[in-house]
Amino acid sequence: MSEVEKRQDRSPVPSAFEYASAPESREIVRLEERYGLFVGGEWVEPRSEEYAPSVSPRDEEPLAEVAYAGPEDVDLAVRAARDAYENGWSDLAPSERAKYLFRIARILQERSREFAVLESLDGGKPIRESRDVDLPLAAAHFFYYAGWADKLEYAFPNRRPRPVGVAGQVIPWNFPLLMLAWKVAPALAAGNTVVLKPAETTPLTALLFCDVLRQAELPAGVVNIVTGDGRAGAEIVKHPDVDKVAFTGSTEVGKEIQRAVAGTSKRLTLELGGKAANIIFDDAPLDQAVEGIINGIYFNQGHVCCAGSRLFVQESVSKEVVAKLKRRMGTLRVGDPLDKNTDVGAINSQEQLERIRALVAIGEEEGAEIYQPPCRLPEKGWWFPPTVFTNVAQSYRIAQEEIFGPVLSVLTFRTPAEAVEKANNTPYGLSAGVWTEKGSRILSMASRLRAGVIWANTYNRFDPASPFGGYKESGFGREGGLHGLAPYLEFDES
Numbered sequence: 001m002s003e004v005e006k007r008q009d010r011s012p013v014p015s016a017f018e019y020a021s022a023p024e025s026r027e028i029v030r031l032e033e034r035y036g037l038f039v040g041g042e043w044v045e046p047r048s049e050e051y052a053p054s055v056s057p058r059d060e061e062p063l064a065e066v067a068y069a070g071p072e073d074v075d076l077a078v079r080a081a082r083d084a085y086e087n088g089w090s091d092l093a094p095s096e097r098a099k100y101l102f103r104i105a106r107i108l109q110e111r112s113r114e115f116a117v118l119e120s121l122d123g124g125k126p127i128r129e130s131r132d133v134d135l136p137l138a139a140a141h142f143f144y145y146a147g148w149a150d151k152l153e154y155a156f157p158n159r160r161p162r163p164v165g166v167a168g169q170v171i172p173w174n175f176p177l178l179m180l181a182w183k184v185a186p187a188l189a190a191g192n193t194v195v196l197k198p199a200e201t202t203p204l205t206a207l208l209f210c211d212v213l214r215q216a217e218l219p220a221g222v223v224n225i226v227t228g229d230g231r232a233g234a235e236i237v238k239h240p241d242v243d244k245v246a247f248t249g250s251t252e253v254g255k256e257i258q259r260a261v262a263g264t265s266k267r268l269t270l271e272l273g274g275k276a277a278n279i280i281f282d283d284a285p286l287d288q289a290v291e292g293i294i295n296g297i298y299f300n301q302g303h304v305c306c307a308g309s310r311l312f313v314q315e316s317v318s319k320e321v322v323a324k325l326k327r328r329m330g331t332l333r334v335g336d337p338l339d340k341n342t343d344v345g346a347i348n349s350q351e352q353l354e355r356i357r358a359l360v361a362i363g364e365e366e367g368a369e370i371y372q373p374p375c376r377l378p379e380k381g382w383w384f385p386p387t388v389f390t391n392v393a394q395s396y397r398i399a400q401e402e403i404f405g406p407v408l409s410v411l412t413f414r415t416p417a418e419a420v421e422k423a424n425n426t427p428y429g430l431s432a433g434v435w436t437e438k439g440s441r442i443l444s445m446a447s448r449l450r451a452g453v454i455w456a457n458t459y460n461r462f463d464p465a466s467p468f469g470g471y472k473e474s475g476f477g478r479e480g481g482l483h484g485l486a487p488y489l490e491f492d493e494s
Contacts, residue, residue, distance in 0.1 A: 019333065022340040024127045029118045031204070034065040037073055037227065038210040040080035041220025047072040052229075054204055057124035057346035058337050059380040066203050068228040074195070074235040077224040081166045081193040082241055084221030090163050090191045094150035101146030101188060103216035108139040108181075111212070115205055119177055120337040122204040124346030124382070125300050127338050137462055138181035141480075144464035145189035148485060152190065155482050160492040163191030164267060165243035167488060168236040171206075172249045173199035173348050174303040174404075180206055182479045183246050184223060190488035192244065193222050195236055200229040201349050234260070242266065244488060248305075251402075251428075251473045269477025269487045271305065271469055273402040274430030277423035278308030278459060279413075279445065282317045284435035288457070290324045293408070296433060296459040298332060298344055298386050302406040303352075305474075306431035308459055310399060311410045312419050318412045322390060329386050330373040344406060347382040356384050356405035363389050363398035368409070394425055402428070416441065420448045430470035433459045452478075 034051065036043045048070030053062035069077070089097075108115065115138075116130035125134075152161040167187045171179040176198055187194050198206035206225050213223055226232055230253070237245050237260050244267040247257050251272040261268050278296050280289050296308025313321045337345035347353040364370055368389040377383040384405055392399050392409040399409045413419040423432060432451040434442050442456045452470035455461060462468065467483035469475065477487055 019341040021336075023336065024117055024120075024338045024340060026117055026121060026338065028114045029121065031064045035203075035207050035227070036067050037069055037077065038207070038225040039073075039077045039221075040083075040224065041213075041218075044076070046070065047076075052200070054122060054201065056121050057348055057382050058121070058378070060382075063122060063204060066200075066207070066227045068200075069197075069226040069232040069235070070228075071235050073226055074232060074239060077195045077226050078166060078168075078236075078239050078241050080221040080224050081195050084219060085163075085166060085193040089193055089219060089222050092191070094152065094191070097188060097191065098146045098149035100216055100218050101142050101149060101185060104212055104218070105139045105142035105146060107212045107215050108135065108142065112136075112139070115177060115208065117338065118208060119205050120345065123173065123176060123202045124337050124348050125303075126342040126345045127340055128342070129300060134175060134178045137464070138178050141178075141181040141185045141464045145185040145485070148482075149189040152485070152489070155485065156489070156491065161190070161489040162492065164488055164490055165192060166241060167192045167194050167244040167246060168239065168242040169194060169196040169246045170233040170236060170249065171196065171198055173202040174300060174305070176202040177205040177209065179248055180209060182248075182484070186479070186484045187244075187488050188222065190485055192488050193224075195224045195226060195242070197226050197228060197233050197236055200227070203227045237261065244268075246477075246487070247271070251475075254475055267487055269469075269479070270475030271477070271479060272430075272473060272475040273404075273428060274305045274307070274470065274474050275310060275400065275402050275426045275428045276306055276308050276431040276433070276451065277310045277312055277426075277449070278433040279312045279419050279423060279435065280314060280317070280321055281416075281434075281436040281441065282314040283437045284457070285437070286317065286321055286324060289435040290321065290328050292433065292435065292457070292459040293325055294328055294332070297408045298406050299460055301344055301347055301384070303348060303404055304460065306453060306460070307404075308431075308433050309403060309408060310423070310426075311408055312413050312422060313410060314419075315412045315414050318410075322388075322410060325388065326371055326373070329371075329388065332373065332375075332386050334375045334383065334385060335378060344386055347384050347405065350382055352404065353382045353384060356403055356407065359398055359401060359403045360387060360407060363392075363396060363407075363409075366393075366396045366398070368392045368396060368398060394422060400426065416445065420445065424450045427473040428470065429472035430474035431455070
């Protein structure tokens with residue numbers, strides 16, 4: 001074939017690439033038809049005799065029936081935890097406690113694919129995130145606190161640390177296994193025992209974690225897992241033999257818990273809602289910043305308490321940033337959480353989907369301009385497309401209330417002082433992001449932003465050695481790092 005013929009024979013270059021389906025097999029996960037409660041190292045039937053299905057958000061398939069604990073069930077779990085605490089665990093040599101934590105960490109690594117598939121199946125998050133974020137971080141937290149278990153006196157010099165007792169822990173549905181690790185690992189490293197309640201919509205990885213405890217040969221009663229709805233969580237909070245309460249969830253429920261423990265000797269840490277500001281200055285690397293914006297709000301479908309849901313862009317680059325953002329949103333793939341090519345998975349529940357829809361409708365009514373990239377949503381399951389609002393005023397509800405979905409509000413500013421004033425104009429104080437090439441500006445902004453966690457030229461980066469938490473209506477106390485150990489310890493002065 002001549003050169004002329006070769007040139008004439010060339011096929012047209014496609015304008016875009018289509019990704020073939022790349023589903024992760026769910027065969028690695030073996031689920032029971034019905035799960036009881038994990039109390040005292042054994043599976044027990046709930047005395048409440050109440051069960052409810054855990055449903056997959058991707059197609060509304062019931063995955064398993066899960067027990068709903070009542071007051072008697074919670075009392076049984078707390079008594080099992082107290083017995084384990086007083087009869088061996090709290091007196092165990094710290095180096096021996098560390099061995100159990102190391103075992104748990106290694107088993108999570110070994111079974112990471114199994115846990116990742118189940119996390120995506122039960123919660124709706126993309127398998128890439130479960131596999132590459134949730135599971136590695138969960139194992140890392142157990143490794144990290146295993147290292148501290150026999151060094152507590154060095155961690156807190158001139159103070160003699162001792163465990164608090166029985167910890168009651170209530171975790172949310174957005175990061176089920178990771179939130180379990182955030183709470184269980186420091187509690188055990190400090191010598192406490194645990195009664196944990198996972199969220200009613202995502203209990204299955206916590207129940208699978210019970211098998212990890214069996215593999216690790218953790219003494220019976222050291223960790224007890226009771227499933228159920230908010231009623232079970234309330235029973236844990238108010239139980240008189242619970243010494244420490246740790247809660248991650250909504251600000252409304254956090255306020256109820258704070259009222260419930262007021263006047264008692266219970267210790268309390270709360271990690272609540274957020275409405276984080278992601279601030280882009282005109283000297284920022286804009287393409288990198290756009291990736292940070294995408295990761296800040298569309299990661300885990302926006303089901304993130306520290307999501308960068310308010311984007312503040314300096315006026316001089318606002319049009320360019322919004323154009324780049326919309327173009328990048330058009331490349332996001334929405335669909336099956338078990339597909340390795342999926343960027344945005346399913347909304348966790350029908351209830352959460354309705355809340356997102358309601359607040360988006362309010363945003364349109366208030367006058368904000370909505371943009372959603374063209375995308376075909378699956379017919380079954382609970383889905384919402386990536387959404388961005390422009391022309392947003394500070395007073396709009398979408399700029400003030402936590403939507404907890406893939407919805408971004410864009411506002412502008414002219415000066416650093418204006419950016420700080422607008423960013424701080426919220427009842428929340430959990431997180432923020434700053435994008436600029438000037439290190440001095442980063443430090444200046446960080447000192448003035450009223451947020452517990454501030455990222456610079458990145459977003460949603462976590463490490464077990466770094467404490468996480470907020471203040472104002474985002475709660476109090478820290479998880480991660482040495483700060484995460486302190487709430488599980490009491491101190492005798494040397």
